[in-house]
Amino acid sequence: MTQTPRERARAQTMAEILSIGRAQLAEHGAAGLSMRAVARELGVVSSAVYRYVASRDELLTLLLVDGYNALGDTVDQAVDSVPSDDFSAQWRALGRAVREWGLAEPARYGLLFGAPVPGYEAPAAQTTEPGTRVVLRLVRLIEDAYKAGVLDDQMPGQTPGQTPGRRPGQAPAQAPAANFAAVREELALEVPDAVLARGILVWTALFGAVNFEVFGQYGAATFADPAALFELHLDSLAHILGLRHPGTR
Amino acid sequence: MTQTPRERARAQTMAEILSIGRAQLAEHGAAGLSMRAVARELGVVSSAVYRYVASRDELLTLLLVDGYNALGDTVDQAVDSVPSDDFSAQWRALGRAVREWGLAEPARYGLLFGAPVPGYEAPAAQTTEPGTRVVLRLVRLIEDAYKAGVLDDQMPGQTPGQTPGRRPGQAPAQAPAANFAAVREELALEVPDAVLARGILVWTALFGAVNFEVFGQYGAATFADPAALFELHLDSLAHILGLRHPGTR
DNA sequence: CACAAGTCAAGAGCGGTGCTCACTTAAGTT
DNA sequence: AACTTAAGTGAGCACCGCTCTTGACTTGTG
Numbered sequence: 001m002t003q004t005p006r007e008r009a010r011a012q013t014m015a016e017i018l019s020i021g022r023a024q025l026a027e028h029g030a031a032g033l034s035m036r037a038v039a040r041e042l043g044v045v046s047s048a049v050y051r052y053v054a055s056r057d058e059l060l061t062l063l064l065v066d067g068y069n070a071l072g073d074t075v076d077q078a079v080d081s082v083p084s085d086d087f088s089a090q091w092r093a094l095g096r097a098v099r100e101w102g103l104a105e106p107a108r109y110g111l112l113f114g115a116p117v118p119g120y121e122a123p124a125a126q127t128t129e130p131g132t133r134v135v136l137r138l139v140r141l142i143e144d145a146y147k148a149g150v151l152d153d154q155m156p157g158q159t160p161g162q163t164p165g166r167r168p169g170q171a172p173a174q175a176p177a178a179n180f181a182a183v184r185e186e187l188a189l190e191v192p193d194a195v196l197a198r199g200i201l202v203w204t205a206l207f208g209a210v211n212f213e214v215f216g217q218y219g220a221a222t223f224a225d226p227a228a229l230f231e232l233h234l235d236s237l238a239h240i241l242g243l244r245h246p247g248t249r
Numbered sequence: 250m251t252q253t254p255r256e257r258a259r260a261q262t263m264a265e266i267l268s269i270g271r272a273q274l275a276e277h278g279a280a281g282l283s284m285r286a287v288a289r290e291l292g293v294v295s296s297a298v299y300r301y302v303a304s305r306d307e308l309l310t311l312l313l314v315d316g317y318n319a320l321g322d323t324v325d326q327a328v329d330s331v332p333s334d335d336f337s338a339q340w341r342a343l344g345r346a347v348r349e350w351g352l353a354e355p356a357r358y359g360l361l362f363g364a365p366v367p368g369y370e371a372p373a374a375q376t377t378e379p380g381t382r383v384v385l386r387l388v389r390l391i392e393d394a395y396k397a398g399v400l401d402d403q404m405p406g407q408t409p410g411q412t413p414g415r416r417p418g419q420a421p422a423q424a425p426a427a428n429f430a431a432v433r434e435e436l437a438l439e440v441p442d443a444v445l446a447r448g449i450l451v452w453t454a455l456f457g458a459v460n461f462e463v464f465g466q467y468g469a470a471t472f473a474d475p476a477a478l479f480e481l482h483l484d485s486l487a488h489i490l491g492l493r494h495p496g497t498r
Numbered sequence: 499c500a501c502a503a504g505t506c507a508a509g510a511g512c513g514g515t516g517c518t519c520a521c522t523t524a525a526g527t528t
Numbered sequence: 529a530a531c532t533t534a535a536g537t538g539a540g541c542a543c544c545g546c547t548c549t550t551g552a553c554t555t556g557t558g
C-alpha cells in the first residue's frame with residue numbers, strides 16, 4: 001500500500017497543522033485555539049485549513065486524542081522501564097510520569113483533565129480508548145500485583161469483618177456501591193471489590209495532586225518543594241494500595 | 250451611612266451584572282464570557298458595562314471570588330450543621346458539600362479548580378483569602394480533632410519507627426519534604442508533620458474525586474452510582490485521616 | 499438660584515474570531 | 529495531451545474585547 005504523492009503531501013500538511021495546533025494550545029489555551037492563527041502559521045489563507053480539518057471542534061478532537069496518546073505513551077514507557085516484578089516501583093514510575101508530563105505540558109494536560117471546553121463535546125468513539133489508557137495501566141498494575149500475591153488484600157489497619165469508621169448495624173457502603181462487578185468483568189479482573197475501590201481512590205488522588213500542582217492551586221509560595229510533597233503522596237498512596245517495596249516484610 | 254439613590258442604583262446594576270456573568274459563565278465557560286453579551290442581557294449598549302467593571306478580567310476576578318465565597322459559605326454551613334465534636338461527620342459534610350456544589354455549579358467549579366483561563370492571572374490580593382477557605386476549614390477540622398485527641402496520630406497500619414514502602418537506609422521523605430513547619434507556624438497549628446501531610450493528601454484526593462465527576466472524566470456509563478462511590482471514598486479518606494466515628498473503638 | 503464640575507450612557511470604530519462559498523490554479527492521473 | 533480534482537484564494541457574514549469621543553444628566557457650591 002504505497003501512497004500517492006498527493007496523499008504524502010496531505011499527510012504532511014495534516015501533521016503540520018497538528019503541530020501548529022499544539023503550539024497554539026500551549027500559548028493561548030483550548031478556547032484560544034484559532035483556525036485563522038493556524039492558517040497564518042501555515043502560510044495559507046484561513047479557509048484553506050478547512051480542506052484538512054472540518055471544523056475547530058474536529059481540530060480540538062484531534063489534539064485531544066493526540067494528548068491522551070502522548071501521555072499514555074509516556075506512562076507506558078516509564079512503567080515499562082522498571083522491573084516487571086517491582087510493582088511499587090511501577091506505581092511510582094506511573095505517578096511520576098503523569099506529574100512530569102503534566103508539568104511539562106500544562107496546556108495539553110489542562111485540555112485533558114481540566115474543565116471541559118464549553119460548547120465542545122468530545123466524541124466518545126474516538127476519545128474513550130486513548131482517554132482510558134492511564135487508568136487501564138494502573139488497574140493492570142494492581143491486578144498483576146494482586147495475582148503475584150504481593151498485594152495486601154485489606155485496607156491497612158482494617159481488621160476483617162469490621163468496616164472502620166462505620167457504626168455497627170449501618171449498612172456497609174462497599175457492597176451496593178458503584179457496580180464494580182461490571183467493571184471487573186469488562187476488564188477481566190480478578191481483584192476483589194475492596195482492592196478495586198482502593199485503586200480508583202488512588203487514581204483520583206493521583207490526578208487530584210497533579211491537578212493542583214499543574215493548575216497552580218497550591219499557591220506557589222506555600223510549599224517550598226512540591227516534588228518532595230508529591231513523593232510523599234506517592235508513598236502514602238502506595239501504602240493505601242497495599243504495595244510494598246520488594247524485600248520489605 | 251445611608252446610601253444615595255445613585256449608589257443604590259449602581260449597587261443593584263452591579264449585582265445584576267454579576268448575576269448575568271454567572272449565567273454567561275455557566276453557558277459559555279470562562280473563555281466565552283462576553284462583555285457585549287452581558288450588556289445585551291442588561292439591556293444596555295456594550296460600552297456602558299465598562300462604567301461598572303473596568304475590564305473583562307476584572308469581571309472574571311469578581312466572579313472568581315464570588316464563586317470561592319459561594320463554595321466557602323456552602324461548606325461552612327454544611328460543617329457547622331453537624332455536632333462540633335463529631336469530626337468524622339464534619340469531614341463527610343465538608344466533602345459532600347464540595348461535591349454537591351461542584352455538581353450543581355459545574356461552570357463555576359471549573360472556573361475555580363479547572364485549568365487556568367489562558368491570559369488571565371488571578372490577582373492574589375483579592376483571590377487568595379476566599380480561595381483558601383475550604384482548605385483552611387479542613388485543616389482546622391483536623392487540628393480540632395487532633396487537639397480533642399480523637400485522631401490517630403499515625404498512619405493506619407504503620408508501626409512506629411518504620412516508614413512502610415521504603416527500604417531501610419533510604420532517607421525518609423517525611424523530614425525534608427515541603428516545609429510543613431512554615432505552614433504550621435503560619436496557621437498556628439499543633440498537629441505534627443505526618444498528620445499535616447495526610448491532611449494535604451486527603452485534600453487533594455477529595456478534589457481529585459470531585460474533579461473527575463464534575464468534569465465528566467468518569468465516563469458516565471462506567472460507574473452506575475457515582476454518589477455511592479464518593480461515599481466510599483469519603484470513608485477511605487476518613488480512615489486515612491485517622492478519623493473514626495465517635496463511639497467506635 | 500445658576501452654573502461649573504463631575505458622572506455616566508451611548509455610539510462609532512479597530513482589529514480580531516469561526517465559517518461559507520464561488521472561484522482560480524496547479525498538480526496527479528489516465 | 530487531456531482531463532479530473534485537490535488545493536488555495538478572497539470576499540463576506542456575524543460575532544468578539546476594547547478605546548475614544550460625544551452628549552445628557554446630576555450634584556455641589558458661589
